[in-house]
Amino acid sequence: MRIAVIGGGASGIMAAIAGAYNGAHVTIYERCDRIGRKILATGNGRCNYTNINAEIVNYHGENPCFIKNITEKFWVRETIEFFESLGMLTKVENEGKVYPYSLQASAVLDVLRFELERLNIRIVTDFEVKSLKKQSGEFLIESYDGKKEKAQKVILSTGGKASPSLGSNGSGYDIAKSLGHKITKIFPSLVQVKTETTLVKAMKGIKTDAVVSFLSGNVKDKVRGEVLFTEYGLSGPAVFNISRHCGETRDAKIKLDLLPDMDFNSLREMLLKRKELNITLENFFVGMLNKKIGMTVMKYANVLPYSRQADSLTAKEISSLCEAIKSFTLTVEGTMSWNNAQVTSGGVDVFEIDENTLESKIIKGLYMTGELLDIDGDCGGYNLQWAWSSGYVAGESAAKGE
Ligand SMILES: Cc1cc2nc3c(=O)[nH]c(=O)nc-3n(C[C@H](O)[C@H](O)[C@H](O)COP(=O)(O)OP(=O)(O)OC[C@H]3O[C@@H](n4cnc5c(N)ncnc54)[C@H](O)[C@@H]3O)c2cc1C
Known part of the structure; x- marks a missing residue:
């Protein structure tokens, strides 16, 4: 199975790893010159990577209950165990906020990078996806500078529109729209x-x-x-x-x-x-x-x-x-503006996404993760938790599905 992950942020990296764990050959396409830039900026450079109290009530959107089945498959405990299996210890601080023990966001990105390398996951940077089409059962992925690649399955992990200087410039919405998906009203959140x-x-x-x-x-x-x-x-x-x-x-x-x-x-x-x-x-x-x-x-x-x-x-x-x-x-x-916002409220309408696998109900073989979807969490580790969980489930489902 050849899977293309579009976007090398938290959810895309996790999707790639879960896909590889389940036997797929995975390539990450990232528009920036390196993956995971936003992870480095999270939690004031300390990366509040989850919250031990995370529940559905901490999430918002037109249908926050959409996340229920995902939380039953891969949630806080599984996330902490996953990072521990990569050698990263954990520190729990006030209000249930969880950080890497070294209090360095770079530790989170480093252990993920080592795992991507160990699993031979191909990373293509400076590749900004302009269009995604499904032709004769395969996906055709084209970049702004005319490069073309093919994949059997695609996981769209382009994030939202918040903090565009860290990579997520809202281009994922255009890609999802071009494939027939509806985007709910988007606005900056977790913002001054x-x-x-x-x-x-x-x-x-x-x-x-x-x-x-x-x-x-x-x-x-x-x-x-x-x-x-x-x-x-x-x-x-x-x-x-x-x-x-x-x-x-x-x-x-x-x-x-x-x-x-x-x-x-x-x-x-x-x-x-x-x-x-x-x-x-x-x-x-x-x-x-x-x-x-x-x-x-x-x-x-x-x-x-x-x-x-x-x-x-x-x-x-x-x-x-x-x-x-x-x-x-x-x-x-x-x-304040998108430049100051930590997350996007609104996004791809979750009624058009399968709540068990995160596969599109419109285009078979297309999966979506993270902030791109109409799900946003409170401040305190909840958004990264959604990124890890949605990434894991999408990667696993894409690799295991037909
Ligand atoms: C300053 C800041 C601090 C934060 N702190 C925390 C925190 O401590 N705890 C917490 O839980 N959450 C925090 N968040 C929120 C959290 O980081 C995000 O919700 C999470 O990273 C979303 O993951 P994602 O994979 O959906 O998207 P992103 O992490 O935004 O990743 C999307 C990736 O896709 C790439 N991309 C976009 N379009 C294309 C394209 N067309 N082609 C190729 N690549 C593309 C982008 O460059 C980017 O690398 C913070 C956010 C900010 C901005």
């Missing part, structure tokens, strides 16, 4: 969110734990985690996880609960007691909130000037401060 900036600018660079709620019409979402204030709005894992809603919605708001461990009434009681401290408003929140966040909260609640003594606060002002801390609300103005 732009908001009104008058107040957030003053907190630029500060990280805090918060509950982040997204509010727009019927769409509501809530995540707790780290938020980073920036000069254009908000960043950090919790904001990334709600960013998929922020691209196209109008009149959307983000509400931050800046003291998630305390309810409104307990906070109110505490602030009433705090009035008795002999301090000015400038220092009213010191020891409770980051000082700059505290001062911005005062501004938001319009409880000023900072030079006032705390004991001058009225009951109404204390309530306004509680409201500002528990419901610090900002208008959403969109997201």
Whole structure:
């Protein structure tokens, strides 16, 4: 069986290895000058390669349950065992995030490269696939500079459109479309969110734990985690996880609960007691909130000037401060661009893909993996897990199928 894998990213490399494990002769065609460039950039160079808590609820798209059968075949345990079998030890950090023990993304790519070499998998770089056709039972693969290759089966692993400088420029969608596949609406996800900036600018660079709620019409979402204030709005894992809603919605708001461990009434009681401290408003929140966040909260609640003594606060002002801390609300103005996004939301419509094998229901012998499909995961190792799982199952199915 001759299998062509188009795209040498996480899912394509895994598909190639699984294909070879099952006896196929595999070639990877990659448009960049080397494979796996994006892997090196993941997890801030440490590669958060899976998450021990990964479940279907961590995935999104028009039909996230599509991944169920794949998770039963090759999921977190199998992924960790796979990397261990290649000699890579694992470290589990907070929130179930899994990294290579050396905390080097290069270790993940290295062990994969050694395995590709051991299995004699052919790698053709600087080969950007322009067109893919099926003729007389065989696939004809043509590059932009006119090179032609043939294969019996093809695994399309071109990724999405996020971070195009790392290889995935969205060309896979055109290839899938040319073969009759539908592409759902795509938009950047796991990306920084732009908001009104008058107040957030003053907190630029500060990280805090918060509950982040997204509010727009019927769409509501809530995540707790780290938020980073920036000069254009908000960043950090919790904001990334709600960013998929922020691209196209109008009149959307983000509400931050800046003291998630305390309810409104307990906070109110505490602030009433705090009035008795002999301090000015400038220092009213010191020891409770980051000082700059505290001062911005005062501004938001319009409880000023900072030079006032705390004991001058009225009951109404204390309530306004509680409201500002528990419901610090900002208008959403969109997201940063594809260049900043970690993943693509939307993609090839999964209703046209077999949920057991990842084979196209339109073109026999064509398989699809990873971010190209309309499946995207939360921040925290979930997207690479989907890449490994979908790659493994597609590679195995392509090699084993007729
Ligand atoms: C900065 C950053 C950090 C991230 N960190 C994490 C993390 O820590 N944990 C996590 O789980 N996820 C992380 N992600 C997301 C994760 O990396 C991706 O979801 C995953 O790599 C997708 O794998 P893929 O194989 O589907 O696509 P990709 O990894 O994008 O690979 C696609 C490959 O196909 C090639 N290609 C595209 N078109 C063609 C063509 N026409 N012809 C030939 N080759 C082509 C591309 O050059 C690329 O090499 C991060 C993403 C980014 C951008």
